Amino acid sequence: MKALCYHGKEDVRIDNVPDPKIEDPQDIIIKVTSTAICGSDLHIYGDLVPTMKEGDVLGHEFMGEVVELGKEVKKFKKGDRVVVPFTIACGNCDYCDDHKYSLCDNSNPNEELCRENLGHSISGLFGFSHMLGGFSGGQAEYVRVPYADVGPIKVPESLTDEQSLFLSDIFPTGYMGAENADIKEGDTVAIWGCGPVGQFAIQSAWMLGAKRVIAIDMIKERLDMAEKHSKAEVIRTVDADEVYAKLMEMTGGKGPDCCIDAVGAEAHGAEGFNKNLDKAQPNALAQIFKSCKKGGNVSIPGVYAGEVDGLPMGVAMNKSLNLKMGQTHMQHYLDPLLKKVEEGKIDPSFIITHRMKLSEAPEAYKKFRNKEDGCVKVVLTP
Ligand code: NAD
Ligand code: ZN
Known part of the structure; x- marks a missing residue:
């Protein structure tokens, strides 16, 4: 065959x-x-x-x-x-x-x-x-x-x-990604990555009772899909400082209640991984740790392999973030x-x-x- x-x-x-x-x-x-x-x-x-x-x-x-x-x-x-x-x-x-x-x-x-x-x-x-x-x-x-x-x-x-x-x-993966964020009725959910997993995470966040869903990426067609089809608010950049500033502005300085990493290893800049991205991309998970509200929930459906550098563990620890992840x-x-x-x-x-x-x-x-x-x-x- x-x-x-x-x-x-x-x-x-x-x-x-x-x-x-x-x-x-x-x-x-x-x-x-x-x-x-x-x-x-x-x-x-x-x-x-x-x-x-x-x-x-x-x-x-x-x-x-x-x-x-x-x-x-x-x-x-x-x-x-x-x-x-x-x-x-x-x-x-x-x-x-x-x-x-x-x-x-x-x-x-x-x-x-x-x-x-x-x-x-x-x-x-x-x-x-x-x-x-x-x-x-x-x-x-x-x-x-x-x-x-x-x-x-x-x-x-x-x-x-x-x-x-x-x-x-990808539908179950987006769904488990949203479930692992322990979304409560009325929560604001931010989702990094508007690829297929991100799109189904957006849809699932709505199903689980989110009040607002904010989607982050840098690729026009994917952001357009998130906005028009999946009815998310979008942030059209992956620049770490801009994403943080925008999320603070959108949530009155509180930060999203739930954050989902639908990016995974790609954000760590594996060479040649995505020709549209610079080699050293801002790390989505680091952005999540910084932006998520104190005591907020972080779900990681994005796949990681091997070791990850530059993760601000001190931020996650001191803000009492809750982490869930997995295949x-x-x-x-x-x-x-x-x-x-x-x-x-x-x-x-x-x-x-x-x-x-x-x-x-x-x-x-x-x-x-x-x-x-x-x-x-x-x-x-x-
Ligand atoms: P994809 O590569 O098509 O999408 C990733 C998106 O993330 C892209 O649109 C990219 O532009 C965007 N991105 C890159 N850096 C970013 C950043 N810093 N901030 C925001 N967005 C950024 O992949 P996909 O098919 O949507 O899968 C997403 C992740 O989910 C992958 O890591 C994949 O391996 C993983 N996955 C996990 C499971 C599981 O069981 N947990 C199952 C399927 C896929
Ligand atoms: Zn798959």
Whole structure:
């Protein structure tokens, strides 16, 4: 089959690779009908993620049709249309019982490697390094999905791929990002980053009762989307001093009640990571620590890898800030958020700006990384 493979920094290629096979009785094989590129894929593209190997198949946002089933799978039959969460979870350990699916104890076959890097083993993720399981991703014609009865959900015929696909990651991620900010009825919520995760965090903040949502970025098309579609107030700069001054002005000197970092490692200026940004970007998390109200809540859905310099911990400590973060506990959110889509409370397809073929994926990565041509989200079809 054809699949998008990692070949090093800023080098992804469509290769011919072996078709996936059932390896465990709880596996299913999916014929991918739609897949997307995520901001997290850009960390791999920028070579910030350790333990990648040449030839690894990328992609963790995908959906499709069930074409093969392991003997123990009960939830599905051939031909079912499913969307697959990016976290792989066993459904049986203490963490899964507690709905902390991305911390699953059993789904990562490379437990030791993960432990070496993180101190503990966390769940496996599709297409996201060997320390996170070495699972082949979904930017491919076919993909093997382990623990099928725990992860994927059936998609009703009434919904298109474009309406359902983002349940695989960015809608739940934006939602958990907003939930982790402990938004109370009437709160002012500030969100750094108007990429796909930021856009869904804005939508979710409204759902959770925010009174005001302020979105911060520097890219026009993304700010326009945040303002026009998602009804946020916007700050059109990422200059640290200007953002702080503006937020103080907007909140009468108090600062936002809740702050969400939907930027992640990018703000730390990995070279070549975003051609529109200077090498040493102001650090979004540092801005958050400084701007958030005293005793306020900070949620970090943005992905970080390795070590981060220049974080003002003294500010966070002395202001008694509350911090929550993590890979999304996807399985916890799928059913309730699918219900919101079915009820028409949100149509996640608003985020799509580009539709391309899987064979054009290398070009699509460039476009998305460089934010060219108004690109906010690319959907690829095999
Ligand atoms: P993206 O790269 O498309 O968007 C990031 C946005 O941040 C860009 O629009 C960029 O211009 C903006 N930005 C950069 N520096 C900034 C600053 N200092 N202040 C304000 N904005 C700034 O990525 P995305 O797909 O929206 O993902 C956002 C983050 O969420 C990434 O780090 C991604 O890895 C992470 N993510 C986390 C999870 C999870 O499970 N926690 C899941 C998916 C994605
Ligand atoms: Zn993603």
